[in-house]
Amino acid sequence: AQKVTQAQTEISVVEKEDVTLDCVYETRDTTYYLFWYKQPPSGELVFLIRRNSFDEQNEISGRYSWNFQKSTSSFNFTITASQVVDSAVYFCALSEAGFQKLVFGTGTRLLVSP
């Protein structure tokens, strides 16, 4: 069965601090995809990144970076020099081969104060 665990319910930081959001996943498939989405108060889920199970290369996009480690079944997300606009709920999600559905974690609420 597929499962995504985001153990951090809420994180509070002060602007310009770095913050890492943890994601641990479970799947029996060898081919799968991992995603991160951002959900601002408006409710819309905003796509941030997709990573397939065969590509463990870390990725950096501006202030965002992702660390994918198959050995620990983790796909962690780091925001460098956080900003107030980063405040939102962040979801990690898993999709197995066939991409029929996304299985989401329970989300991590990030609060960035000025």
Place this chain on the structure above:
Amino acid sequence: DAGVTQSPTHLIKTRGQQVTLRCSPKSGHDTVSWYQQALGQGPQFIFQYYEEEERQRGNFPDRFSGHQFPNYSSELNVNALLLGDSALYLCASSHMAERAYGYTFGSGTRLTVV
């Protein structure tokens, strides 16, 4: 380029009533998925429609049904509403041939059952 459009944005229903939610996918997308997001939880997959057929279904009772139209838009119907059906209902669209690249979500319909 319009993204995923959902209507209505909010509605209030009474227990036992029926409700219909609507979704227009992003231009160029042919697949629509529906998710239920209870307060403080991650989205849960309800079902997915492609070529006007239900392709996959999550763990939801038959009270939840859907439809996809020839123009790829979709409806989610919930019969015999329960208080526990109160949630944010999210629609996500993708192109079947490119769904590995992620899904585009709408802002959702917030349903309150009283």
